Amino acid sequence: AQSVAQPEDQVNVAEGNPLTVKCTYSVSGNPYLFWYVQYPNRGLQFLLKYITGDNLVKGSYGFEAEFNKSQTSFHLKKPSALVSDSALYFCAVFTGTASKLTFGTGTRLQVTL
């Protein structure tokens, strides 16, 4: 079965510092991976996705993610965190041919001054 794991429930970062939110995957076949962000009382916003090609994927709001096949990881990164980045981040894997997304358990990012 296709699945993703987010090992950290919460990540705390000071504003201006780089941030990393971790995601590992377990898939049979080619992995198709996504990152979404959810602000309080809001729906999910698409950040970026990896389908094929370059291992470094650039997305919205200055976020990027690095696909690492040998480590089966797809970590979300940003060079300089902002307080406004504080939110819940979900990694997801595309499952099968039915456009079905399976989400990880989510990581809460807290950026402080």
Add this chain to the structure above:
Amino acid sequence: DTEVTQTPKHLVMGMTNKKSLKCEQHMGHRAMYWYKQKAKKPPELMFVYSYEKLSINESVPSRFSPECPNSSLLNLHLHALQPEDSALYLCASSQEMWGGPQETQYFGPGTRLLVL
């Protein structure tokens, strides 16, 4: 424009009530989805419509009844719900259902439902 709208934003209903959630998109997408999200949990897929036809039902109880009256609208009719059905209900859409992983799903803001 990647906007999916949902109404109402909040809904409180009793276990004997009948209510409906509404979702709308004007991006020309032909696949629409309902997800349920409990507090501090990831979204879970409930239904998928493709070209206004129900394609996936993730074994959802019959007290939830989806409807896709046209390509832009998706409804979720609620009847005889239980308190454990209280959750954030998210709608999403994508260009196609069978288009593969290239098809990004765009989510609405959700309806927060409380069943008393």
